[in-house]
Amino acid sequence: MTVLSSKTIEGSLVFKSLLFLSSMLFMVSLVLYSGLQRIDDDDIVSSETRIKSPYWSEKEIQKPTTKGKTTPWSDHSGKQKRIRNRQQTRDKRMEAIQQFGAHREEEKRTRIKEGIVSVREQFEQKHPWSDKARVRQAVFDQRIPNLLTTYDVYDCPDLPPPSYPFTWNLMEILENWNAGNTTLPSRIFQALCVFDWETEEHKARNYQQQDLPFVVQNFPEAMRATERWSTPGYMEELLTRNSASQQQATTRTRTSDELTPLYTRWLKAATELGQRQPHNGEDEKPWYFRLSAMLEETAYLYEELPFFDPSLGETFTMLSPKEHRGINCRFGMKGIAAESHFDGHNNFIVVMGGMRRYILAHPDQCNNMELHPKGKPNSRHSKVDWTRIHLEAKASSEKRPITRVQANEIILKAGDMLYLPTYWFHYIVSLDTSYQCNSRSGISTENKHHIVDCGF
Numbered sequence: 001m002t003v004l005s006s007k008t009i010e011g012s013l014v015f016k017s018l019l020f021l022s023s024m025l026f027m028v029s030l031v032l033y034s035g036l037q038r039i040d041d042d043d044i045v046s047s048e049t050r051i052k053s054p055y056w057s058e059k060e061i062q063k064p065t066t067k068g069k070t071t072p073w074s075d076h077s078g079k080q081k082r083i084r085n086r087q088q089t090r091d092k093r094m095e096a097i098q099q100f101g102a103h104r105e106e107e108k109r110t111r112i113k114e115g116i117v118s119v120r121e122q123f124e125q126k127h128p129w130s131d132k133a134r135v136r137q138a139v140f141d142q143r144i145p146n147l148l149t150t151y152d153v154y155d156c157p158d159l160p161p162p163s164y165p166f167t168w169n170l171m172e173i174l175e176n177w178n179a180g181n182t183t184l185p186s187r188i189f190q191a192l193c194v195f196d197w198e199t200e201e202h203k204a205r206n207y208q209q210q211d212l213p214f215v216v217q218n219f220p221e222a223m224r225a226t227e228r229w230s231t232p233g234y235m236e237e238l239l240t241r242n243s244a245s246q247q248q249a250t251t252r253t254r255t256s257d258e259l260t261p262l263y264t265r266w267l268k269a270a271t272e273l274g275q276r277q278p279h280n281g282e283d284e285k286p287w288y289f290r291l292s293a294m295l296e297e298t299a300y301l302y303e304e305l306p307f308f309d310p311s312l313g314e315t316f317t318m319l320s321p322k323e324h325r326g327i328n329c330r331f332g333m334k335g336i337a338a339e340s341h342f343d344g345h346n347n348f349i350v351v352m353g354g355m356r357r358y359i360l361a362h363p364d365q366c367n368n369m370e371l372h373p374k375g376k377p378n379s380r381h382s383k384v385d386w387t388r389i390h391l392e393a394k395a396s397s398e399k400r401p402i403t404r405v406q407a408n409e410i411i412l413k414a415g416d417m418l419y420l421p422t423y424w425f426h427y428i429v430s431l432d433t434s435y436q437c438n439s440r441s442g443i444s445t446e447n448k449h450h451i452v453d454c455g456f
């Protein structure tokens with residue numbers, strides 16, 4: 001086993017009357033980015049391409065209505081007012097979430113009465129969940145062998161060691177494996193622990209409690225979803241069958257009939273791209289097919305990924321139901337990447353098919369990241385093209401901060417769930433045709449000072 005040199009560091013909402021909405025809404029916010037090699041993750045998407053759910057328009061959230069009230073907070077300081085407003089927003093969200101839960105239950109009852117079977121139910125009648133060996137096989141078949149790491153990430157201690165997770169110099173990581181290269185090297189600089197949910201749930205909970213990143217495997221609902229979504233034809237049927245969303249999509253996105261053809265088109269392009277040699281000219285740029293879900297408008301995604309359903313209460317994967325920010329799914333082609341950046345929420349990421357490389361860094365690396373500043377386009381993202389980082393560093397007469405970044409990396413495979421706490425930096429590249437869904441909820445402030453220190 002090769003031992004890598006390791007360094008450690010210490011490391012309403014005008015709230016458009018829900019009654020009105022629930023009758024109106026079955027919409028899919030679907031955004032297609034085409035022709036872009038590198039694109040933004042989540043928040044960073046530009047306003048033309050990002051379709052906001054009517055529930056959660058940020059602008060509206062900032063201004064809860066005080067109509068009909070005699071300015072109850074006029075005596076308070078601005079800060080208290082903001083706290084109060086935030087609380088109001090959370091209460092409203094919670095109300096929306098509860099109504100969503102109730103509405104869905106009611107729909108399900110109606111559906112069952114009428115003898116209608118959902119796509120998921122239809123699948124599970126044929127492939128019973130009780131056959132665990134089959135599910136495991138379907139998921140693990142998609143894996144690659146584990147690569148060498150400096151310590152046994154598959155047998156981590158119950159509590160995170162003080163230096164967890166280990167880091168290495170970014171330049172060393174990228175020298176071993178260029179950020180633009182989708183071919184697996186013989187070793188990677190992995191430091192995150194991987195927990196088997198069946199036997200190591202307690203460890204996962206301990207690491208989560210300490211606000212540290214880690215990976216969980218064998219999480220039952222994630223395994224089931226991975227198996228379904230990687231069954232050929234399943235996604236097509238799921239998107240076709242939920243035709244209510246499709247028809248409504250007319251008003252929100254492009255044209256009514258695009259949803260399924262778009263997925264099919266993405267899959268065809270992704271398959272063709274995947275079969276070609278890597279770096280075979282610049283003619284074909286990878287792109288994402290993306291599904292964004294927020295409660296009612298895409299209720300079927302919550303049936304598919306119940307671990308992201310805030311109406312089911314507080315769970316391991318839903319730390320703060322009130323802060324639920326929806327579900328985002330990205331279906332990526334080989335080579336598509338998101339520049340290193342941080343997000344302002346705790347994030348759970350599930351890979352449902354294929355492989356994605358994540359390069360992670362602690363929020364204390366903020367000053368080394370050479371970020372686009374606050375308020376500017378691509379704010380929170382590194383300005384540096386990580387595929388050319390050595391060239392850029394060489395061309396510069398002074399020592400670049402980016403060359404001091406301490407980081408680690410991981411390859412997420414089908415069925416893997418990554419917990420990424422607030423403000424942790426992540427660079428993402430899809431190593432083949434890959435599916436990923438994530439959900440952000442809640443904010444931990446432990447590392448906020450690092451981000452504030454560096455101008456955010």
Ligand SMILES: *[C@@H]1O[C@H](CO)[C@@H](O)[C@H](O)[C@H]1NC(C)=O
Binds near residue numbers: 181182183184186279
């Ligand atoms: C990509 O990485 C693989 C594995 O380390 C290596 O064999 C290959 O030469 C690299 N390709 C390029 C274009 O650097």
